[in-house]
Amino acid sequence: MIDVILNTIVSGILIGGFYAACAIGLSISFGMLRIPNIAHPGFIIAGGFLTYYFNKTFGLDPLLAGLLIIPIFFAFGFLLYRGYNRFFESKRDEREGQMSALVLFFGVLMIIEALLSVTFGVDFRTVTTPWSSIVLHFGSVGICLRMAVPFLCSVLMVCILYLYFSKTYLGLVIQAVAQDSMAATLIGSDPRFAKSIAFGISFSTAAYAGTLFVCLVPVEPSLGMQFLGRVFSIAILGGLGSPLGTAVAGLIVGITESLTTAYIGSSWTLAVSFILLLIIIAVKPTGLFRR
């Protein structure tokens, strides 16, 4: 009995860490830059497919392939923000802009899904590595490396981002711009550049989260839409814009989902994050860890 609970919680923690990796980019783009990038899960899936592609054609280790696609995604995000700022953000007032931006990114999400289905087909794709079938046993708790490796990578990612935003100069500038971009201009920073960098970082995390995704479970183009709610609830739960908050929120959702799967039924799992989201929105819309 206790073994089952223990195993469930451990797998919840492992999956929760991965969820944090998925949501952290959104936490940056939506929480810091006020860009409602609902296409974020779409880019995660795209990252997963690219990793799959590199793995299949060049035989690269997926974790390494993920590092290779990060620069591509970073550049793409950087340029995308430039375009977004030039053609959209600077032309709308904030309230009207947010609503249109939602619809805009919804269009982007649809395009990603369609492009992925056209190029890769709608089958489930996954990668296999030498370590993916190894299971380690600690007493009665079994840990599958297929889940543990993505978890460790996610933890690393969260730590790097935390250190980046709290210790480096550019990270602090991004935070300053997020708080008050006018004031940030006064101390001599370029908000547009800082935001482009932050958006690039957000995309890089999406890329690597996609890599971890494809290591963890098979991916398929329409998963982006399904992941939307989960990613958003974690980002909001974690108090947008805080890497550590997102990590904790990811763990909460992961563990809750895992317990739900074990004790209520796997068909309810997808509802968990949404119910948590509705509760958090009704009770404390600023999330658990808003600074």
Added chain:
Amino acid sequence: MMKKVSFELIIPGIIVACIGLLIAKLVSGIYFFYVCYAILQMIALAAAWNILGGYTGYVNFGIGGFFAAGAYTSIVLLKYYEVNFLVAILAAGTVSGILGLLIGYLSIRVRGIYFSISTIAVSTILQMVVLNTPFLGGAKGFKIIRPPAFPPFSNYIEFLFLLILLISFFAVAVSRLIEKSWIGRSFLAIKDSEQAAETSGVATLKLKILATVVSCALMGIAGAPYPYFITLLEPYSAMGLTLGTYAFAAVFVGGRGCWFGPIIGAVLLGGLQQSVTVMISSEWNILVVGLVIIAFVLLAPNGVVGLLKGRKKPVLLKKKDRV
């Protein structure tokens, strides 16, 4: 008020019904009715969405959920209790309207993207409930056999066509009534600034709830004949994001906050969607719709209606204020 309603709803309604009957009599191809049904349903959903999204500015992504709530209510009533079709439609509207009330209460606390995401949440939770309830067909869904055609129709689809024609007319007429009345003006005030509206005596809370309830109820009504149209009602296709996406895309293409915007948008988008699906493939169809949405949001924020009315110059911030 009653006189106005009768002029705006009943008399044009009878005219529309007559035209619909005439079309049903004159056109014989079945495919024509399928295409028309899809487009009319899109008009109904778009007009319904427009009441909340276009007038008050609250973006509802959960269209599929409210639509399917109506569809499931009607099929449950028709299949298990064998009620009259009209009763089923009214019940579908009521159930979705109650769900809309829930969303309305959510809108007290949250706005913008938080509101939009919670509508997705409500819609997904509904999907989970349907998936896990054998009474509602579960994942297998309902298989529906269409009843035989009855005069004056030579095929059941003609009856469905007439039904959805009237429903979409009703949805558009309701949104027009709202737009032309003080309610519509209050909605616009809410859209521009909720605080300013509240300060000038607009009962924002009541009106927001009114908007969500009417909007969602109309979606439910639009869903009521859907089981008979699709003949296999299952949670994945009925409650997915796709159906709803087309609806609000239609509003964006046509023009927001304007009662005939959804009609233009749905006809254009529906026509495009049908032709791409038939000529190329359904994956390209999603791609094309996505591109159309992006193009309209970027280039023609007020849709076709905005283009026709002449471009209002967007208020540009001064260069130094742009961030």
